Amino acid sequence: MRDQPKAADLLEWYDRHARKMPWRVGPAERQSGIMPDPYRIWMSEIMLQQTTVAAVKDYFLRFTERWPTVTDLANARDEDVMGEWAGLGYYARARNLLKCARVVAHELDGVFPDTETGLRDLPGIGPYTAAAVASIAFDRKATVVDGNVERVMARIYDHHTPLPAAKPALTEFADALTPDQRPGDYAQAVMDLGATICTPKNPACGICPWRSACRARIQGTASELPKKTPKKPKPIRLGTVYIARRVDGAYLLERRPDQGLLGGMLGWPGSDWAETAVPDHQLPIRAEWKELPTEARHTFTHFHLRLTVKTALVPMDRKPKQGDFIELADFRPSDLPTVFRKAFYLTKDL
DNA sequence: GACTCGTGGGA
DNA sequence: TTCCCAAGAGT
Numbered sequence: 420m421r422d423q424p425k426a427a428d429l430l431e432w433y434d435r436h437a438r439k440m441p442w443r444v445g446p447a448e449r450q451s452g453i454m455p456d457p458y459r460i461w462m463s464e465i466m467l468q469q470t471t472v473a474a475v476k477d478y479f480l481r482f483t484e485r486w487p488t489v490t491d492l493a494n495a496r497d498e499d500v501m502g503e504w505a506g507l508g509y510y511a512r513a514r515n516l517l518k519c520a521r522v523v524a525h526e527l528d529g530v531f532p533d534t535e536t537g538l539r540d541l542p543g544i545g546p547y548t549a550a551a552v553a554s555i556a557f558d559r560k561a562t563v564v565d566g567n568v569e570r571v572m573a574r575i576y577d578h579h580t581p582l583p584a585a586k587p588a589l590t591e592f593a594d595a596l597t598p599d600q601r602p603g604d605y606a607q608a609v610m611d612l613g614a615t616i617c618t619p620k621n622p623a624c625g626i627c628p629w630r631s632a633c634r635a636r637i638q639g640t641a642s643e644l645p646k647k648t649p650k651k652p653k654p655i656r657l658g659t660v661y662i663a664r665r666v667d668g669a670y671l672l673e674r675r676p677d678q679g680l681l682g683g684m685l686g687w688p689g690s691d692w693a694e695t696a697v698p699d700h701q702l703p704i705r706a707e708w709k710e711l712p713t714e715a716r717h718t719f720t721h722f723h724l725r726l727t728v729k730t731a732l733v734p735m736d737r738k739p740k741q742g743d744f745i746e747l748a749d750f751r752p753s754d755l756p757t758v759f760r761k762a763f764y765l766t767k768d769l
Numbered sequence: 770g771a772c773t774c775g776t777g778g779g780a
Numbered sequence: 781t782t783c784c785c786a787a788g789a790g791t
Contacts, residue, residue, distance in 0.1 A: 467787040474777065474786085508775025511790075545789045565787045583770080610787055619785070620780070650784095680774070720774055757776060 424575055424632040426598035426605055432628035433608035438615070440472060441479055446604050455603075457531040458489045460556040461519075464548045465512050472614070478507050489531070492517070493524030498674075501683050502754035510756070514683050515543025533557040551606060558603040562594045567613025572596075573645035574617060577634035581646035589645075617641075653718070657696050659727040660689035660715075660762050661703050663739070666732060668747035671703060671739055680719070686759045688742045692724055703741035706731035711765050717758040728762045 434446045442463035444455040462482060466475040481503060486492040492500070497517060504513035519542045523531055531552070532538050538549040550561035569582060572592040578585060598605055616623045624636045635641040663671035677683045688703035702708065708729040715726040752760050 464787065469775085469786055469788055471777080471786050506776075508777090509788085511774065512788090515789080543789070547788055551787065563787075566785080567787065607787090614787080682774090718776085720776090721772080 422632065424596060424629045426596060426600075428628045429608045429612065430598075430601055430604060433604055433611060436611070436615070437604075437607070438472070438611055441476060441483075443607070446601075449601075449604060454558070455556050457533075457552065457556040459483060461489075461531060461544075461548075461552050462516075464551045464555075465516050465543055466507065468512060468548070469509060470507065474507065478504070488529070489520050490524045490529050492520040497683070498685075502685070502751070505684065505754050506757055506760070508757075510682055510684055512543060514677060518542040519544065531556070534559065535561045554602045554606040556603070558601070560597060560599055560602040561606070562590065562597045563606045563610065564590050564593050565610060565613075567610045567617070568593050570619065570645055571609055571613050571617045571629075574622070574635035574641045575629060575633050577638050577640055577644070579640075579644070579646055581648045583648070585645065651721075653722050654694050655723045655725060656692040656694055657725050657727075658690045658692035659700070659729060660687040660759070661708065662687055662728060662730045662763065662766055663704050663706060663733050664730070665737075665744055666735055669744040670747070670750050671733075671742045672745050672750070673703075673742035681756050681758070684756045684759075685754050686756065687762060688739075689726075692722075692726075701740060704731070704733055704737060704739040706733045706737070713765055713768070715758065715762040715765055717761055719758075724758065726758070726762055728765050730766050 437445050439445070442455070442459045444453050463475065463479055466478055485503065486495055495517070500517050501510065501513055504510065522541060523529060533553070535549045535553040538544050538552050539546070544552070547563060547565050550563045553559040553561040554563060569586065569589050572578065572589040573585065576592055578588060580588060612628070616627045620642065622641050624630050624633065624641055627633065627636070630636055633641070635644050671688065672685050673688050675681050675684050675686050690700040708731045711728040711730065715728055717724045717726065752763050755763065
């Protein structure tokens with residue numbers, strides 16, 4: 420029985436159990452001198468913000484296939500990047516991804532900063548991502564504190580202060596445990612531990628490399644940690660979208676403003692979304708609108724949406740008041756955020 | 770510190 | 781169905 424968790428024990432576990440990921444350089448390869456590509460590590464870390472590895476995988480492969488270097492990405496068109504990101508969520512990440520790529524490509528000679536502070540100054544890179552890229556891509560000693568690390572630290576030290584107030588204390592715990600040796604592997608090891616062993620529900624304490632040092636396991640409190648301050652209930656918002664199809668098959672779409680929900684994404688024109696039905700709003704084009712029998716339901720981070728879908732078929736010469744027609748050959752539903760994709764597929768069920 | 774900002778999967 | 785939540789950042 421040990422009093423303190425040892426980084427070496429976790430690294431030994433990681434050497435045997437590291438998860439495979441398309442962007443990851445495993446412990447064995449790293450040992451043989453192979454270092455990760457900072458561009459790919461950065462890309463993966465942006466995508467992984469509040470997003471599961473499973474959801475990220477295909478997006479990562481498509482992005483790096485289409486834009487193999489940071490310079491390629493910097494030269495991409497905004498609409499192509501937003502379209503490729505569609506469906507992954509948190510679209511400010513995609514806007515900042517492009518901003519960051521352009522800074523690196525045009526102001527830093529295409530080379531990512533190799534320090535936490537240098538990375539921290541770039542768009543879309545906060546405390547977590549700066550530490551992750553510095554440690555994983557450059558093997559610099561930096562303390563990553565994500566949801567996994569918060570959970571692992573809260574349990575190791577049986578810390579009951581609820582998040583987010585507990586964050587500074589948990590960060591100190593994590594900082595004290597970070598080793599000088601193999602900081603990159605260690606960062607990934609703690610997160611792998613949180614993702615596979617020290618899970619939010621039903622943690623597998625019996626096979627945990629840190630079981631002998633874990634206070635919460637000893638106290639039997641592991642599954643109730645970390646504590647969190649209760650969250651507010653999600654209100655229901657209502658709205659309407661208009662899906663106009665021109666007789667030649669073109670669809671009427673609009674580019675949403677960069678700021679706000681689904682910023683920078685392509686979408687159907689429509690009303691604002693409010694908790695009380697919006698009295699009346701301008702139609703995007705004059706037409707005979709028909710309401711679909713089923714509404715599109717979708718849940719965002721902080722509200723539920725019930726979307727009324729109206730459709731119309733319009734003649735070639737009719738000019739829209741809102742949005743622009745996109746030729747059928749140029750329209751891919753996969754360019755739309757999920758909520759608008761749902762609305763679109765409802766028009767196909769008829 | 771409190772809000773905003775997506776989505777899909779699992780319990 | 782509903783709730784939780786996942787490698788957070790920006791304002």
